[in-house]
Amino acid sequence: MLLGAIADDLTGATDLALMLAREGMKTVQVVGTPPSGFDTGDAEAVVVALKSRTIPAAEAVSLSLEAAHWLLAGGARQLIFKYCSTFDSTPEGNIGPVSEALMELLGAEVTIACPAFPANKRTVYRGHLFVGDLLLSDSPMKDHPLTPMRDANLVRVLQAQTKVPVGLVARDVVSEGPQAIRSSFAAAASDGPRMLIVDAIENDDLRAIGEAASDMKLITGGSGIAIGLPENFRRAGLIGGRGAPARLATPAGRPVILAGSCSAATRRQVAAAIAAGLPARKIDPLAIADGSETPAEVLAFIQAAGEGPALVYASADPAAVADAQEKLGRERAGSIVEHLFAEVATALRDRGYTRFLVAGGETSGAVVQALDVKALMIGPEIDPGVPWTLSLGDEAPVALALKSGNFGTDDFFLKAWTLLS
Numbered sequence: 521m522l523l524g525a526i527a528d529d530l531t532g533a534t535d536l537a538l539m540l541a542r543e544g545m546k547t548v549q550v551v552g553t554p555p556s557g558f559d560t561g562d563a564e565a566v567v568v569a570l571k572s573r574t575i576p577a578a579e580a581v582s583l584s585l586e587a588a589h590w591l592l593a594g595g596a597r598q599l600i601f602k603y604c605s606t607f608d609s610t611p612e613g614n615i616g617p618v619s620e621a622l623m624e625l626l627g628a629e630v631t632i633a634c635p636a637f638p639a640n641k642r643t644v645y646r647g648h649l650f651v652g653d654l655l656l657s658d659s660p661m662k663d664h665p666l667t668p669m670r671d672a673n674l675v676r677v678l679q680a681q682t683k684v685p686v687g688l689v690a691r692d693v694v695s696e697g698p699q700a701i702r703s704s705f706a707a708a709a710s711d712g713p714r715m716l717i718v719d720a721i722e723n724d725d726l727r728a729i730g731e732a733a734s735d736m737k738l739i740t741g742g743s744g745i746a747i748g749l750p751e752n753f754r755r756a757g758l759i760g761g762r763g764a765p766a767r768l769a770t771p772a773g774r775p776v777i778l779a780g781s782c783s784a785a786t787r788r789q790v791a792a793a794i795a796a797g798l799p800a801r802k803i804d805p806l807a808i809a810d811g812s813e814t815p816a817e818v819l820a821f822i823q824a825a826g827e828g829p830a831l832v833y834a835s836a837d838p839a840a841v842a843d844a845q846e847k848l849g850r851e852r853a854g855s856i857v858e859h860l861f862a863e864v865a866t867a868l869r870d871r872g873y874t875r876f877l878v879a880g881g882e883t884s885g886a887v888v889q890a891l892d893v894k895a896l897m898i899g900p901e902i903d904p905g906v907p908w909t910l911s912l913g914d915e916a917p918v919a920l921a922l923k924s925g926n927f928g929t930d931d932f933f934l935k936a937w938t939l940l941s
């Protein structure tokens with residue numbers, strides 16, 4: 521293993537694993553920190569998927585340190601801490617506390633923080649995060665059910681989460697190339713802010729930052745920050761050439777779509793699937809809470825829906841989410857939906873379903889945990905940041921497309937299946 525990564529949610533891990541695989545590293549994704557001695561085969565990069573984005577900061581730190589120890593024991597020379605390209609976090613964390621703890625573990629004087637992912641229209645300019653044409657704080661992320669993002673100034677957002685001084689490497693420096701960027705890292709290491717938000721508005725910026733960070737012990741950011749890292753190992757003669765992730769030998773079996781994401785892109789994808797005539801059932805946290813919606817009924821609906829993919833979705837607009845949260849509490853509104861999806865997924869697998877398309881990071885985490893998937897092989901890209909994957913090590917493997925809430929074109933739920941044979 522050359523590169524080790526810790527991702528704070530499952531879809532984010534898959535996003536990063538796809539990026540590394542596309543750039544030519546043999547990559548395996550594991551779900552949670554495996555036991556010592558777990559065989560990752562000939563993987564050059566290993567991504568540990570945690571579910572630590574919205575748990576208490578102290579727990580996120582401890583899970584991340586456990587993963588880091590495991591990766592280092594496996595030979596990782598450099599670590600990435602992967603979080604969301606929309607910097608999903610709260611004033612308590614978990615980006616700041618986890619970065620700080622990993623810096624301490626690695627003895628890293630400086631690290632960078634860069635969520636930019638231009639292929640999905642996330643760019644950072646003058647330390648401000650943009651989602652498409654909007655500042656983060658004007659984007660739909662301002663209404664996220666668990667991590668509402670109401671400030672686009674990442675220096676300020678990160679500084680609220682850590683006592684380590686936070687600074688900025690602005691685009692003027694980035695556009696001068698790797699040498700200039702490296703000098704700004706060195707200057708910070710000697711006497712300056714130790715966590716650096718780095719501007720990036722296009723992939724060439726990220727490749728230059730990646731090259732400049734070749735010796736950095738810890739790198740933090742979205743999947744975009746990894747785009748230039750495999751080239752460092754290739755330049756050093758440690759990895760081979762590029763190659764598209766292999767096609768998956770998909771197991772025969774029925775498909776299903778489970779959408780627990782309330783993000784704007786997922787809501788558009790739900791609307792497009794319904795408009796195209798996919799059998800669809802909406803589930804509501806309030807109905808689950810009062811017992812009028814049960815896993816058994818959802819299961820019966822999916823099974824009755826025929827051979828093509830049926831859609832079950834909890835996705836709702838911000839007003840409905842706010843109403844459910846007011847009545848049930850934010851935590852419970854989310855967790856009862858996740859539990860229902862987890863139970864339904866397990867029952868479906870037991871009934872021969874083998875193709876699961878899951879929307880939402882937390883939702884995917886709950887489903888994959890319930891299916892007891894330990895590791896994933898990365899397959900073909902459906903849209904930027906979302907590949908098909910195949911569970912590894914199971915006697916009866918399942919194909920999983922784990923879609924980040926805001927990723928994918930509107931017809932994602934319809935077109936994803938065409939990549940499976």
Ligand SMILES: Nc1ncnc2c1ncn2[C@@H]1O[C@H](COP(=O)(O)OP(=O)(O)OP(=O)(O)O)[C@@H](O)[C@H]1O
Nearest residue numbers: 781783834836841844854857880881882883924925
């Ligand atoms: N109608 C609803 N009301 C309140 N909470 C909901 C509702 N539907 C889903 N949820 C919860 O909202 C959360 C959505 O988070 P999830 O990470 O799955 O999606 P996302 O944030 O859009 O995706 P990502 O993390 O990949 O960006 C989950 O905890 C889910 O259970």
Ligand SMILES: O=C(O)[C@@H](O)C(=O)CO
Nearest residue numbers: 532535604605742881924
């Ligand atoms: O970076 C992103 O936007 C995604 O990989 C993600 O983490 C969403 O949960």
